[in-house]
Every structure is written in structure tokens, then in C-alpha cells.
Amino acid sequence: MEKTDVSSQVLTQLAVKIMLVIAALCLGALAPSTWAADDRDDAGARAAFLKAYPVFMHPRCLNCHPAGDAPLQGDDSLPHAQNVQRGPEGRGRYALKCANCHQAANLPGENLPPGNPKWHMPPPGMRMVFQGKSPGDLCKQLKDPAQNGGMTLEELIDHVSHDKLVLWGWDPGNGRSKPPSHVEFVDHLRTWVKKGAACPE
Amino acid sequence: MSGIFNLSRRKFCQAGMLAGGGLILGFYLPGLDRAAAAAPPIEGTFAPNAFLKIGTDDLVTVIVNHSEMGQGVYTALPMLVAEELDADWSKVRFEAAPVDPVYNHALWGMQATGGSTSTWTEYERLRQAGATARAMLIAAAAAAWKVAPSSLRAEQGQVVHTASGRRLTYGQLAEKAAGLAPPKNVKLKDPKNFKLIGKPAKRLDTPEKVNGQGVYGLDVKVSGLLTALIARPPVFGGKVKSFDAEKAKAVPGVRQVVQIDRGIAVVAEGFWAAKRGREALGIVWDEGPQAGLDSRKQREQFAELAAQPGAVAKQKGDADAALAGAAKKIEAIYELPYLAHAPMEPLNCVADVRGGSCEIWVGTQFQTGDRDTAVEITGLKPGQVKLHTMLLGGGFGRRAVPDSHFVREAVQVSKAVKAPVKVVWTREDDIRGGYYRPVVYHAIAAGLDGAGHPVTWRHRIVCQSFTVDTPFEGAMMEHGVDASAVEGARGLPYEIPNLLVDWKRAPGAVPCLWWRSVGHSHNAFVVESFFDEVARAAGKDPYEFRRALLKNHPRHKRALELAAQKAGWGKPLPPGMGRGLAVHESFKSFVAQVAEVSVSKEGKIRVHRVVCAIDCGPVVNPDTIAAQMESGIVFGLSAALYGEITFANGRVQQRNFHDYPVLRINEMPVVEVHIVSSKDAMGGVGETGVPPIAPAVANAIFAATGRRIRRLPIRGEDLKKV
Amino acid sequence: MIKLKVNRKEYTVDINPETPLLWVLRENLGLTGTKFGCGMALCGACTVHLDGEAVRSCVTPVARAEGKEITTIEGLSLDSGHPLQQAWIAEDVPQCGYCMSGQIMSAAVLLRENPRPADADIDAAMAGNICRCGAYQRIRRAIHLAARIQGQGGGR
DSSP, rough: HHHHHHHHHHHHHHHHHHHHHHHOOTTSSGGGGGOGGGOOOHHHHHHHHHHHHHHHHHHHHHHTTTTSSSOOTTTTTTEEOOOOOOTSSSSEEEEEHHHHHSSSSOOOTTTSSOOOOOOOOOOOOOOOOOOOOOOOHHHHHHHOOOHTTTHHHHHHHHHHHHOOHHTTTTTTTTTTTOOOOOHHHHHHHHHHHHHHOOOOO | OEEEEEEEGOOOGGGGTTTSSSSSEEEEOSSSHHHHHHHHHHHHOOOOOOOEEEETTTTHHHHHHHOOOOSSSHHHHHHHHHHHHHOOOOGGGEEOOOOOOGGOOOTTSSOOOOOOOOOHHHHHHHHHHHHHHHHHHHHHHHHHHHHOOGGGEEEEEEEEETTTOOOEEEEEEEEEEHHHOOOSOOOOOOOOOOOSSSSSOOTTTTTSSSOOOBGGGGGOOOOEEEEEEEEOOOTTTTTEEOOOOHHHSSSSSSEEEEETEEEEEEEEESSSHHHHHHHTOOEEEEEEGGOOOOOHHHHHHHHHHHHHHHHEEEEOOOOHHHHHHHHEEEEEEEEEOOOOOOSOOEEEEEEEEEEEEEEEOOOOOOOOHHHHHHHHHOOOOGGGGEEEEEEEETEEEEEEEETTTHHHHHHHHHHHHHHHHEEEOHHHHTTSSSBBBBBBBEEEEEEETTOOOOEEEEEEEOOOOOSSTTTTTTHHEETTHHHHHHHTTOOSSSSEEEEEEEOOOOOSSSOOOOOTTTTHHHHHHHHHHHHHHHHHHHTOOOOHHHHHTTTTTHHHHHHHHHHHHHHTSSSSTTTTEEEEEEEEEEEEEEEEEEEEEEOOOTOOOEEEEEEEEEEEESOOOHHHHHHHHHHHHHHHHHHHOOOOOEEEEEEEEOTTTSSSSSOGGGGEEEEEEEOOOOOOOOOOOOTTTTTTTTHHHHHEEEEEOOOOOSSSSSSGGGGOOO | EEEEEEEEEEEEOOOOTTBBBHHHHISSOOOOTTSSSSSSSOOOTTTETTTTTTGGGGGGGGGTTTTSSSOOOOGSSSOOSSSSHHHHHTOOSSSTEEEEEEHHHHHHHHHHHHOOOOOHHHHHHHSSSSTTTTTTHHHHHHHHHHHHHTTOOOOO
């Protein structure tokens, strides 16, 4: 099946890239043994992905990964009130660029604009939609370098582990709800990758 | 008979009006009501109503006694003067009047702006002022040239000797004219000779509103000015139990903490310090009797009140008996929430109380009340209180406050700290600060006979009164009925033989106020929506049904017909779209609107187009009329789609534009305004665009979806397709 | 001490660095053309340019503005000659006028980045600026007019 082919292809690429990553970036966290292909367990991978899935669907994560071209806001994920648009670079448009209000840090006070130095949405060329995606579709999208910004799976793990904007989800500022545990989220994704990164149906 | 006084010859020191010299004209006209006419002016204490200044620099300054809050009075009122004066419009300027009985509203005996009355109440007397000045300028030129006044004409700010072509500008004639006695009876122009009135004029206040130079109350600069924020009770009627002034004073920049009637004032070097200081106060409140106020419970309470008869506002025939005997009965409950005005400029006031003087700078719609409040607090004489009316960053009624509370606060704080103080309201203070359009519960019924003709109409309105116990009570209460509660309902224009409109007064623990179009803001929604229900029940087209029953109301009918015709009433619309209409009289004007609306399957409402027709009688500035209709439509749409103040545990649940949203540009419909050519009595335009929009939209939603909206704001989730 | 460059002039202010830029402009520098409307970046009345971007000064700690070019309505043009100001006058856009500084500052970014904006661009640029008087239709018209004035080199 094509799916399997893609997975194995990805895994083959992984082996090469892992060496490069270790050499170039000295990333000790991801030991080569973690990625051994003989750990493959499709059912286990799917189960792990399903455990991580609610985080992607949490408003703190989903709101900037909408199906349309407007960011969402609030726990009810309504379109951003000021008709804010994704814009050509995922940074808003004209007088409504994200960083005009969303600054380097969360502003203190309820409902004031949260902030992060990297505050943005996926650009139009790499939309990385979460909203409305089934676990299977989301999984495929995350794994597809053409859709995920050319990331390998370990880069993906690194991204969700360390990216400051991802981490903002767990430090969203006054009164905002947080997604389930970040540590467990990363663990689930690691397990998913370790077991071969199969996608749920 | 008008009494016109040449003030250039008098000692008159208000607002530095004598600076620059020239002709200054004050004049008195008997008030348009009996009360004012009964109190003729006495020499020395006389009360002229408006002023005009012509400088040696050719500038014509009209001192405007109505507050500019966007409605265009700083242009429309000078136009009245300039028309009769034959002034050069490019030389016309405006100036806000100081507080003084001479500037009282022609009807109300106090200086105030509201009720969409500014233009029509000044239409005669400001033209009279212009015509008088023109006659004096001509007389001055006649004396200078030793010719007969009849040989002269005035044009474009000059007096011209027709035979010789000699000319003198008004500026050149001003000093001479200042020495003359005003003529007694000047003739006003035949409207067909108007050069300015009736044609679009550029607003005089636009230039200062596009470069940041216009000075609103919040922009006032005074040497040594301090800024105060006030902590007010979180529950209306609450009181301070205890607070920690030291903690607030520990915030850098905080100077003083003072308790006043309405709360605790934190006085600081600037806004931010005052805000941080206020947050540090740690106030413990006695929440008082309203601590349990809850909008859901209140709704049940109002429903119970609606089952009891109210005070009769209008009665014709026997509405109940006719209903009992009707072939078809239609009954409905309509509900509307509290609404905040939310003007763009949050409330504010600068007061400087020192020694024997009190100076106030404020964007206000009620100068007399504000001044009297300062007199009461300071013990000064009225003449010792100087009040400067600044530009208002929106009013909508919120700045016409019978208790002058936002001026009271500033005067009390300034008096306590002995320094000029600017009291600033945050947006949260504004949204949670009360003085709302009241919450209203309507029980309404109609009956049709066998042929589908309406035979009876019974309308009960349950809401509080906000005029009882205020200086406006006398004007508003009629036979135990608060006119502001029933206006727009008691004057049902449709020919129905049996009619009963009554008002059941509800408890009024929440401070309420006139909100742009006042009672019309809810009554028009109910009457025009329910009339649509009746038309549908009768199986009739809502437009034709209205027309047929408006035969004795030609102005309603003309506006309705014009709007329907321009909107293409009856022409097919794309699927998913509906057209709705409403017509309503308010503030002596007649406005019809047709709205085109679509509703998505997610329940998202989009108002695409609104066609508006207005008959306001003679037109002064048609562009302002169009602007006011656009404005009223947006204001009414914001309320219809989003506006709602609710209570839980005694507290207002909204606080800023994220949970009290208003229309934004991406939601703006195309608005077309058509003015009915009319020689009928002049009416107002500031509020009259608001009432018809909610019912027009609700009726359009019915046309699009078959769902009847009986509760505002319209809830998109109720319109989702399941 | 914080150094600010506002409308091409240098200022030094002794202020708590968390203070929103809005209040420093209005109270310390006397530039009251920039307005307070909500304090939460919801209404746009306080919009100024920070290195050319339309920031909401009510939520911008003054420290963020240090070392950047700040432009307020007072510095947009020398004599109200910006194409937007000309167009605003031509269309008689303002009613109460309170929101207009913010509207114009937002529109200025739009016109710089898109000299011929379509209605959708105007919606994308201007929906952060509330006008309670409802002048939106005229704002739209005036932006289109300003684009034409700018296109003909008519700005000052």
C-alpha cells in the first residue's frame, strides 16, 4: 500500500537524518536507538497518536491552525473579531498584522492580547490545518514533508518539544485554558514515531 | 416678536467673545413653548438665545448652543445663520457656547442637546439672527455711502451698491454695524432663494477631525492637571465598606486617594498610575440590595408583571372584547435587553475647583444640569462656574445625564484635592457603569376578522422609568405613563378600530437613560415586527398590508413607498436571501427601511443592503441627513445583532468591545439614503435612523428563513439549520 | 529614562517602562490626536505607526517603542495633505470624529502596501477600527478616493 511505502520511505530518510542532526546540532535528547525500525508497531503508533490528538484540537493550538484563512480565538474557537486574515506570510495583513497587538509576551490581564516573539499562523503555502481534521488526516498531514514545511519526524518531535510558539500553548496567559500535559503530548508523539508513525484510519 | 440685542454695546464677558472687536449679536425669541413665553426677558437679566460674531477679519463666528457629538450641528446651525446673512461659507466658523441661560434650548428652558431637536428648534431663530445682522450691515454701508439701504444688496460676505458696484466686506462694516440698533422685523428669505440651505455643505468640523487637532474632553490640557480613576461599586447601589488607601498611594505616581459620593478616587500624575493605584485599593464592598440581580430571574419577574394591567397610554374602542371576538388571534412576547451607549470616547470630565471659582471642561449634552451640580457641590454662584463644552466623542444620550454624575465626580475630586483633575472612565467603567437603555418585555396581541382585516391591537410594555425623580419627570410623565417608555407604540399609525397600549412600570434598580431613539428603540422593533406577523397571518404582503392601513398617515406612506420602490420590493432575490421592511415615525421624522439579509446554515447573519427613505420636512444639509441615516442604521444593527448587557450576581457580565461587540467595517451593509421631498414640518435626524433597522432586519430574516425573531439581540445559533 | 523618536523628533521621558505608549504620547508628549477607546486593542482608536506598522498604542508598553520610529496622526503629514486626509475631507467622513486618527493611521498602512485596494483589502485592513457613529461606508469610499489621489501623486 502507498501508505506503508510512504512510512517506510520516511523511516529510511530518518536514519540518515538522525545522524546529521546529531552531528550538526548535538541533539542528545533523541538517541539513535529511539528510532530503530524494529520497534515498529502500527497499532501502538496509532494508539499513541490518538492520545496526542486532543492537544492538536485544543483551542490554544487549533485557533492558529484554522480551516479557513482567518485565525480563531477563545475556547469556542470563533473567528478572530477584527476580521484578521492569514496574509501572505501568515502574519496578518496591512493594519492587522499579528504582531501589531500580539507582542513578545502575554500582556497581563484577562482578554488582553497574548504574545510570543514568534506569534504567527502557518503561511498560505503551508497551511497545516488542524481544524476539522480527523486523527488520520491530521496524522498524514503532519508526516507529509510537502505539507509540514519539509520537517522530518524527528524535526517534528523537536518542533513540538522546543518551539517557543508551540510551548506558548501551555503558557497562554491570564484566564486561558491549557491543552493536556505537554510532557505527555511529546511522549505520545515520540512513541508514535518510535513505533513507526502509522496513522489512524 | 423677536427681541434682538446688540451686545457689542453691552458689557458681556462670556468666553472672551469680545476679543477682536466687531459686531456681536444676541437675540431673544419667545420660547416655542408657553412656559418660556410666560417669562419675558427683563432688561439687564435678559436671555437672548444665540449669538453671532462678525470680526473685522471677515470671519463670521456662530456660537452654537448645541453640543457637537457627530450629528453635524456645528455645520447645520451655522448654515442657518449664514444663509440669511449671505455670508461667504468659507469664512464661517463655529464656537461652542458657554453655559448661560441665554443659550437654553428653545423648548426646554435649559441648555441641553437631545431629542433630535437641534436643527428644527433653531431653524427660525438662527435664520432671524442672520437676517438681522445682514440688515445691520446693509444699514452700516448705507450710512457710509450715504445711499438708501434699498439700493444695496448683500452677497458672499459683502455689501454691494448695485448701481455703482462699490463693495465693502462684512469685516470692514462690522465696527460700524456694532454701533447700530438692531431692526425689529426682518424678513426671512423665501426658501426658493436659499443658496446654502438644502444643498450639501462641507462640515466645518472635518479638518480638525482628520489631523488630531480637535479637542475632545479627554484631550483637555490644563497646567498642573492630575488624572483620577474612580472605583465604583460592582453592584448598583453598593457602598464602600473598607479600602486600603496606603496600598494605592504606594504605586509610584499616585498622589491622593479620596472618597466621594460614588466611590473611591485615585488621583495620580497620569492615567496609568491612577489605574494601577485603583487596582491596589483592595476595596471591600457592601453590595447592597441588588447583590442577587440576575437577568434570568428578572425575565421571569417581568413576565409576571406583564400579566397585570398597566397605566393606559392609549385606548380606542375595546381591544380586549375585540380580541375575544376575533376570527384569528395572533399573540407574541417580545424582549429587548439593557444596552450600553458605548460612545467611542469614554466618559470624562476636567474640573478645577479653587477658591472662588470652578472651571469645567467636558463633552456634555446637558450644560445647565452640570453647572447646577457644580454650584450645589461648591456653594459658588452660577456665574462663578465656567463650563467649556468640548467636542463629544459620541453622545447617543449617554452625555445627557439628569444627575450629572460624571461631572459631579470630577468636581468633588477637584474640590477635595484642590487641584485641576481629569476624571477618566475606562471602557470597562463605561460598559459596567449603568445608565442603560432599559430592559423591556412586551406582551402584544392582535385580532383579524374573517376577511383578514385587523380589528384589534393590544400592546403591553413592561419596563422601568428613568425619568421619575429627575428634572425631566414633568416633561415625560403624562397621566401616570412615562412617555419615554411608550413612544413609538402609543401612536400606532395603522388604522385599527380597537387599540390598547399600556405601560406596567417595572422596578428600576439599574440606572437607565435615553439611548439613541429612547423608547422608539424598542417599540419600533416590536410594533413593526409584530405587524409583519399580523400581515403574514392575514396572508398579505407586508408592504401592501402597511400601505392599505396607512391611508391617514401620508408621511409614513410616502417614506414607505419611496423605500420600497428604490429597494425593488417584490423583485426576486437570490436563494437564501430575504427582504424585510419597517416604517416608523420618531422625533417628528418618518423613516422607512428595507433590509436585504442572508442567513448561512451556520446561522451567520449578513445584512447586505439597506435602502432608507426619510421624510424630515425641509432639508438643511442633505449630506448630514444621509450620514445620520447611515449612522443610525449602524447603531441599530450593532444592537440588533450583538448588543446586550446582562446581570449575574448583581454584576454586569460584559466589560469591553470583545463581549459587547459593535458592527465593524467588514459587516457594513451598502446603505442607500433617499430623502422625500417635503414641505411638511421639520423633524429630527440624529436618532430617527435607528428605530426601523432592527425590525427591517428581523422581518428580512423571516422572509429568508421562516423564523421569527422576537428577542434581541438576534441569536445566530437560533437560526442554524438542523 | 526612555528615549523616543516621535514624528521625527527625539524625546526623553522618565516613565515606568510598562506604561502604554498611548499615555506617554498623550500625557507626557501632549500628542492627544491619538485616542483612548478600549485599552485592549479592540477598537483601534489608539493606532500609531511603530516602524511603519499600525500598532495599538494602548497595549504597547513604551519600552517596546524605544529605538523605533513612532508616527502619530500629528506627524502623518505637514498640513493634512496626506491623500487619506484629503479624501476624508472630500467625503466628509467624520461624525463625532473620535476614531478617525486611528482609522487614518490604519488606512495609511493599507495604502502603502496596496496602492489600489479592493473592498476585501479594506475589510482586511480596517476591521480593527471601530466607528461607533457608523461612518464605515464613507471610510470605504474615502480610501478608494485616497488611492486615486495617491496614484496621481497628489499627496503632500
